Amino acid sequence: MPQQPPKGAGSGTQSAPRRGKGVLNQQVAAGARVPVCASCKAQIRGKFVTALGQTWCPNHFSCAMPDCKRELHDIGFVEEKKQLYCEGCFETHLAPNCSRCSKRVKGDCLNAIGKQFHPECFSCTYCGSLFGNSHFYLEDGLPYCEADWNELFTTKCYACGYPIEAGDRWVEAMNNNYHSQCFNCSVCKKNLEGQSFLGKSGRPMCKSHAR
Ligand SMILES: [Zn+2]
Ligand SMILES: [Zn+2]
Ligand SMILES: [Zn+2]
Ligand SMILES: [Zn+2]
Ligand SMILES: [Zn+2]
Ligand SMILES: [Zn+2]
Incomplete structure (x- = not known):
């Protein structure tokens, strides 16, 4: 079991935040598709940034904090919930x-x-x-x-020293706790759960051995 x-x-x-850098491309290779900015959705003529499999206008590849908007292609970005931020905004607002x-x-x-x-x-x-x-x-x-x-935090059996776990049958006797199967006469080892017993020097004894 x-x-x-x-x-x-x-x-x-x-986990760790994803950090990376955008690549600034000077122009589209001849014959390649005209890139579309992931932010403004316009076709980009001239320089564009590639990062995370997407393309951006250089001025739209910027920190998502509304009062920051720093361009990120030369300083690197930190990604948080699919948004890109500059390191400074990440550390002060998002970390x-x-x-x-x-x-x-x-x-x-x-x-x-x-x-x-x-x-x-x-x-x-x-x-x-x-x-x-x-x-x-x-x-x-x-x-x-x-x-x-x-x-x-665990209750331990006074006889065997191992924890009494949830679901274990146990006996409380003489201010100590015992697994049911450990609550035995100290002399003959007869199990005393539910039986009458006597305590002698803090040890349980069956009636015949307690005399
Ligand atoms: Zn754009
Ligand atoms: Zn920022
Ligand atoms: Zn800490
Ligand atoms: Zn510890
Ligand atoms: Zn025990
Ligand atoms: Zn006995």
Whole structure:
């Protein structure tokens, strides 16, 4: 049977904004089709820019921020939701804020639990180790590594020391928790779930061995 992942387990995905540069062409090669600007849809006579498989008038290949409009063919662009921006506008207006340090995420961005992080900012709440591509576990919306999550948030069987997981049958006795199959007489190992037992030095005993 495949093991179910514990409550709140997840893993992050990493993404980075697409950056590139347009190429300024002096003129259409003889016999080639006249390029059409992806922005104004007009046929372009003279210089034109090619980028991302499209063509633009040089002055229309510009930052999509209305109050910027810088031409992008010599400075490069950042693509965000199919729009092109200059690096400055991307960093000040569009780069997501890291949920841990609140600074803008300009490069690689880790997407996890519906939030954005610098890859180096998404780490175990308890020990600070980075998750990379490995799984993390959530508790109250905070991520933990598997070892710490197990240590901090699982109930452990007093007899065998392993976590009691959701769906396991368990017994609470003498202020401790036991897997049902681990709740046995300390002497004869007879299972005591639902049986009468006596506690001796914090250990369960069947009636005949408690005397
Ligand atoms: Zn145009
Ligand atoms: Zn701009
Ligand atoms: Zn950060
Ligand atoms: Zn940890
Ligand atoms: Zn156990
Ligand atoms: Zn016994």
